[in-house]
Amino acid sequence: MRTTYSIRISAFIIILGILLLSGCSTLPKPGPYTEPAMRGYEELVPQDKELSALVYDPLEGFNRGVYRFNYYFDKYLFLPVVRGYQFIMPDYAEDRVSNFIDNVLEFNNFTNSLLQLKFKRTGTTLARFGLNTTIGVIGLWDPATGWGLHREGEDFGQTLGHYGVGHGPYIVLPILGPSNLRDTVGFVGDTLAFRNLGPPAWVDDDDVTLAFTMVSSIDRRKRIPFRYYSSGSPFEYEQTRMLHTKKRELEIAD
Amino acid sequence: MRHRIIGLALFMLIGLPALAMAGGKPYFYPYVNPLEATVMEQPPYSQADLPDRVPTRTFKLKVFPDRQIPKVFWYEKGLVCSLTYQKKKAPLVFVIAGTGARYNSPKMVNMQKALYQAGYHVISLTSPTHMQFIINASSTMTPGHVYKDAKDLYRVMQLAWDKVKDDIEVSGFHLTGYSLGGMQSAFVAKLDDEKKIFNFKRVLLINPPVSLYNSVNILDQMLVDNIPGGLDNFDSWIDTVMGKLAEAEEDMGYLELSGDYIYKAYKRFPPREDFLASLVGVAFRMSSTNMIFAADVMKGGGYITPKDVRMSNSTSLVKFMLVGEHTSFTDYFTEHFVPFFQQKDASLTEEKLIDILSLRSIEPYLRRTGKIGLLHNEDDIILQQGEIDYLEEVFGTRANIYSIGGHCGNMNHPDVVDFYSNFFAGQEG
Numbered sequence: 001m002r003t004t005y006s007i008r009i010s011a012f013i014i015i016l017g018i019l020l021l022s023g024c025s026t027l028p029k030p031g032p033y034t035e036p037a038m039r040g041y042e043e044l045v046p047q048d049k050e051l052s053a054l055v056y057d058p059l060e061g062f063n064r065g066v067y068r069f070n071y072y073f074d075k076y077l078f079l080p081v082v083r084g085y086q087f088i089m090p091d092y093a094e095d096r097v098s099n100f101i102d103n104v105l106e107f108n109n110f111t112n113s114l115l116q117l118k119f120k121r122t123g124t125t126l127a128r129f130g131l132n133t134t135i136g137v138i139g140l141w142d143p144a145t146g147w148g149l150h151r152e153g154e155d156f157g158q159t160l161g162h163y164g165v166g167h168g169p170y171i172v173l174p175i176l177g178p179s180n181l182r183d184t185v186g187f188v189g190d191t192l193a194f195r196n197l198g199p200p201a202w203v204d205d206d207d208v209t210l211a212f213t214m215v216s217s218i219d220r221r222k223r224i225p226f227r228y229y230s231s232g233s234p235f236e237y238e239q240t241r242m243l244h245t246k247k248r249e250l251e252i253a254d
Numbered sequence: 255m256r257h258r259i260i261g262l263a264l265f266m267l268i269g270l271p272a273l274a275m276a277g278g279k280p281y282f283y284p285y286v287n288p289l290e291a292t293v294m295e296q297p298p299y300s301q302a303d304l305p306d307r308v309p310t311r312t313f314k315l316k317v318f319p320d321r322q323i324p325k326v327f328w329y330e331k332g333l334v335c336s337l338t339y340q341k342k343k344a345p346l347v348f349v350i351a352g353t354g355a356r357y358n359s360p361k362m363v364n365m366q367k368a369l370y371q372a373g374y375h376v377i378s379l380t381s382p383t384h385m386q387f388i389i390n391a392s393s394t395m396t397p398g399h400v401y402k403d404a405k406d407l408y409r410v411m412q413l414a415w416d417k418v419k420d421d422i423e424v425s426g427f428h429l430t431g432y433s434l435g436g437m438q439s440a441f442v443a444k445l446d447d448e449k450k451i452f453n454f455k456r457v458l459l460i461n462p463p464v465s466l467y468n469s470v471n472i473l474d475q476m477l478v479d480n481i482p483g484g485l486d487n488f489d490s491w492i493d494t495v496m497g498k499l500a501e502a503e504e505d506m507g508y509l510e511l512s513g514d515y516i517y518k519a520y521k522r523f524p525p526r527e528d529f530l531a532s533l534v535g536v537a538f539r540m541s542s543t544n545m546i547f548a549a550d551v552m553k554g555g556g557y558i559t560p561k562d563v564r565m566s567n568s569t570s571l572v573k574f575m576l577v578g579e580h581t582s583f584t585d586y587f588t589e590h591f592v593p594f595f596q597q598k599d600a601s602l603t604e605e606k607l608i609d610i611l612s613l614r615s616i617e618p619y620l621r622r623t624g625k626i627g628l629l630h631n632e633d634d635i636i637l638q639q640g641e642i643d644y645l646e647e648v649f650g651t652r653a654n655i656y657s658i659g660g661h662c663g664n665m666n667h668p669d670v671v672d673f674y675s676n677f678f679a680g681q682e683g
Binding site: 026029032034035037041044045049051053054060061068071230232235237239242243247 | 326327328329354355356384385386489490493496497501540541543544547548551555556557558559560561562563564565566567568569570571572573574575576577578580581585589590
């Protein structure tokens with residue numbers, strides 16, 4: 001017990017160390033013949049305005065490292081697995097799996113709509129779950145959308161935002177990608193609630209939960225067309241950061 | 255679905271759909287406004303019928319194997335090209351992408367499908383203005399000089415051909431490109447007539463600019479003239495556009511920082527003339543920002559990045575991006591491009607360079623070379639007054655000019671696809 005504790009402490013210290021070290025290295029380093037640029041930042045860009053490109057990102061060095069890690073992870077592991085999955089599965093079956101996963105995950109839409117006291121959404125989500133589980137055969141089909149009951153995506157990050165919690169520092173999560181402190185807390189909250197109160201608790205079988213987690217990760221990646229470094233922009237990290245932040249603001253306001 | 259509804263609504267708003275004659279057949283195009291034609295994706299009912307997927311593979315070229323690529327471009331490991339292949343002996347068409355576009359941009363993929371369907375192999379090439387080309391395949395690392403860019407493209411074509419020649423059977427070579435790629439095709443064709451490596455049988459220029467400088471000026475101006483409240487509001491305007499892009503991401507389920515994506519995102523905005531124009535301007539500005547940064551860093555900096563500064567794979571680039579967004583292509587031209595080429599040839603002046611970088615500088619060649627054809631639109635937004643008449647006069651019967659379609663807006667129109675699919679077989683019209 002004591003050993004696990006100290007391992008955890010050292011892991012924490014190592015991670016903190018990486019954070020601090022990499023956090024310092026984001027400024028361009030001057031060489032022996034450095035001269036200022038002809039077109040300078042201070043002269044051209046208004047300094048008194050809040051620009052959405054300037055997202056609060058004190059961990060940028062670390063984040064860029066994780067962004068790079070994600071690029072390699074995606075390229076050499078995640079996408080090949082997704083391609084294998086797509087190769088094995090007929091398209092029709094893939095769509096059934098996607099629907100099934102969406103239906104199981106309605107749990108978080110439900111709890112968060114409720115926590116935000118959005119009763120209409122809570123009702124819609126509940127009705128969707130009921131209809132799709134029964135008429136849609138355990139969620140393999142999604143007749144609810146056809147009847148005008150559209151999916152209401154809500155997560156705990158949005159709930160926190162709804163009650164005025166700011167996004168905090170930008171964070172790039174390993175594998176999962178762009179996030180921020182508030183949404184990372186939200187993600188942990190959603191995962192815990194889902195595990196302990198949601199469908200996995202109802203089923204109460206670790207193997208089933210593990211299988212669900214794996215398949216839903218593959219399914220989620222399959223549905224995101226984003227590919228690292230195919231944007232043709234050297235500023236992909238900056239633009240992803242800006243657009244992700246804007247997008248979350250919109251989701252919370254909605 | 256949304257496209258269809260918006261397309262239909264606009265169609266009804268416009269009331270009188272444009273009907274014109276081109277090549278003897280009635281040509282129907284749903285947008286009469288050239289900006290709309292340029293920005294909007296064609297509604298599905300007016301698109302050519304193309305296969306969903308065609309056999310295509312990509313390959314990577316190391317054009318300058320000894321070149322040291324700065325760490326900040328750690329993800330750049332060669333120039334990626336694609337080959338769309340037939341299983342039988344067939345002619346091969348090289349296609350050059352437009353400004354800032356890659357070998358697999360939506361327009362390029364449509365051309366691959368159409369040309370495959372018409373029985374051709376296709377090699378697709380990324381534009382010399384794209385970051386990947388500048389870093390891996392540009393000899394000057396200063397894009398825009400159409401003579402030098404043509405040489406670089408010609409080198410890339412030879413390497414690409416070398417890479418695939420054992421796998422496919424080829425009966426002859428053709429060449430085409432759209433937008434800036436169309437202009438470059440003309441210069442590559444001229445080069446090939448001297449070097450005689452491919453002996454292109456037919457060359458088609460699709461919506462090329464006449465003068466590079468005139469066209470980039472028009473595009474720069476579209477942004478400057480159409481920002482609500484003028485250039486002082488540039489930053490809040492960009493912010494608004496980014497907000498809308500984020501909204502579009504939520505709606506479309508994905509995000510891609512390309513001009514094509516911005517065009518698609520447009521559908522979320524009310525169709526207003528000034529807005530459309532500024533959107534074309536923003537798309538152009540974003541791709542020129544990428545280009546200028548790559549060109550500057552590759553040559554050791556000094557323009558929008560400090561000279562001789564070390565950037566790693568973790569360096570924060572946001573300030574350079576913002577400076578780039580405040581730099582027009584015209585600024586780049588006068589402050590960076592002209593001085594760079596003057597260093598090599600002191601007799602060069604800005605005026606002289608502007609004159610050289612134009613189809614006019616190879617006018618006699620274009621007049622006498624029967625294998626070169628032109629596909630263009632009378633209302634192309636990147637042309638200056640009189641330039642379309644000039645092209646019509648120079649190309650004569652080899653010019654196929656549609657009355658409407660904006661800048662490359664009708665490239666997926668069935669008539670246009672038919673035209674270029676037949677062109678290489680020598681039976682256009």
